[in-house]
Amino acid sequence: MNGKGILTVVSGFSGSGKGTLMKELLARYPDAYALSVSATTRQPRPGEEDGREYFFVSKDEFEKMIAKGELIEYAKYVENYYGTPKKYVEEKLSEGKDVILEIEIQGALKVKEAFPDTLLLFVTPPSAAELEKRLVGRGTETMDVIRSRMNRACEEAEGMDRYDYLIVNDELDRCVEEMHDIIRGEHKRSFRNEEFMKNIKEDLERMKGEE
Amino acid sequence: MNGKGILTVVSGFSGSGKGTLMKELLARYPDAYALSVSATTRQPRPGEEDGREYFFVSKDEFEKMIAKGELIEYAKYVENYYGTPKKYVEEKLSEGKDVILEIEIQGALKVKEAFPDTLLLFVTPPSAAELEKRLVGRGTETMDVIRSRMNRACEEAEGMDRYDYLIVNDELDRCVEEMHDIIRGEHKRSFRNEEFMKNIKEDLERMKGEE
The missing domain is CATH 3.30.63.10 (Guanylate Kinase phosphate binding domain)
Incomplete structure (x- = not known):
């Protein structure tokens, strides 16, 4: 099948742990991925x-x-x-290699527009309650910090629907494998394998002609 | 996230081994799947x-x-x-449970039209050469049999593009796991998790209001 890599944009809530996630993904599968x-x-x-x-x-x-x-x-x-x-x-x-690109939503959507085959992944905590916990912190943050985090999270949430997949980051180890499986699975999408399909169709037509 | 199953339609070339594939998938993951x-x-x-x-x-x-x-x-x-x-x-x-439905392309497209969330998987041999081998057989088939297989394969190939994923059946064991990974991955698609996203957005708005 198609041997070309997939441009994969990763975004997500601040504090979703997406940095750690990507670092671990690259460490586990250095031959499969490159970080932009x-x-x-x-x-x-x-x-x-x-x-x-x-x-x-x-x-x-x-x-x-x-x-x-x-x-x-x-x-x-x-x-x-x-x-x-x-x-x-x-x-x-x-x-x-699948190239991983960590950018925020405005950039992600621009990339998708220019390269429609781009895969958009959004990393999120497992629940709204967990997100709240991470945003509010341990009660030691100033109101200003919380307000700024909240505004940012609201903006980030606005764009979630435009991403292809949600990566729920509850447990790092499981989550890395999930992300890896999703990207591997995307390689099997039919629109990413047009040449493979074209070859099969042409061969069948050729065989028909040879009868 | 969303606990509802995915309606999964499997089609593929005659002789692609899709029957064996699905049987093995259900045997390995009886809790995850139901055969329609x-x-x-x-x-x-x-x-x-x-x-x-x-x-x-x-x-x-x-x-x-x-x-x-x-x-x-x-x-x-x-x-x-x-x-x-x-x-x-x-x-x-x-x-x-993810419900697996084995039907040919006309039926598959009708299902997708009625239920747009349906996942369409197409099982194919790894190459046109391999497909040719399977269609022609071992030289013991009559011309009529080969002609009828070829016509059928041409019809089947016509619809490949309309499927979401191509499952390349080269080695059963690997292929079962690949199919399982693809279906599991589909559960993480954002359009299948609208309630999850809605909840997070509402909670963030609520928190903003509580400030």
Whole structure:
């Protein structure tokens, strides 16, 4: 069947544990996945390496990448650009790796629009009660922190329906396997295997002709 | 999340081994699945039991079922009716079992139209060459048999694109697990979990109000 990787965007509630989840997925199946590396104009922090945490570029270089259409999506936060270079993603996809991209909902929907085959996964705690617990914290947070988390969660929840799957993060170990199974399963979707279907149809027609 | 079962229609090329596949799936996961039992007006054969192989009904009873809308789909072959009773399927779905329905493509598409949440799986040999081998047989078949198989396969191939997933049946053991993973994965689709999403959104709004 189709050996090409799937571009997989992971979003989710803050505190859903999606970072840990993806790290574990990549650690368990290093041959199956590649984590997309973003480009940014912000300064590297101590310990960060170019090409590992980020591709560090100048503002000028970044704006040239925008102009040349070399970014799948990008956004600007606090005077710094962040974006997803197309080249790296396409290389990994054609190597047959599923490329994992962690971005928030606005970016996710932009990616899906540009690449309709993108798989959108949304990571959520198992219940509203559990989400509430994580948002409110242990009673040591200020009202401002809680209010800001709540507003953010409301925004995040608004887009859940547009994702293909919900990944319920109750127990890390089970959840990693679930995510892996879902992505593997997606490889079997018929719309991802048009060449396979075309070959079978053509061979059948050919055989009919040879009769 | 949503505890309701998924109506799963399995079709595939003749000789794709889908019968064996489903039998093995049900044997391995008897709590997860139920096989839909068809109603028919044909006479039971020796060893067949009412409610196991088929629900055996009279022509009159069958036509009443049609008139009352009690069948998900039906067809007539050689003077006998065959159809899928809605009641049995709905009972099993609400028990949380995924109901497996083996029917050919025309029926499959009718089911999907009536119940858009239906999952359509298409079982296929791993390659066109392998399909050819199975269709032509070991050289002991008459030309008529091969021609009839080929025509049938061409018809079956025509509809592949309309199925959600392709199940490549190369090795039974692996293939059963793959089918199981795909169906389990489908339970996590966001459109199958609208109540879960609705609850989370409502709770977040409520919390906002309580601030």
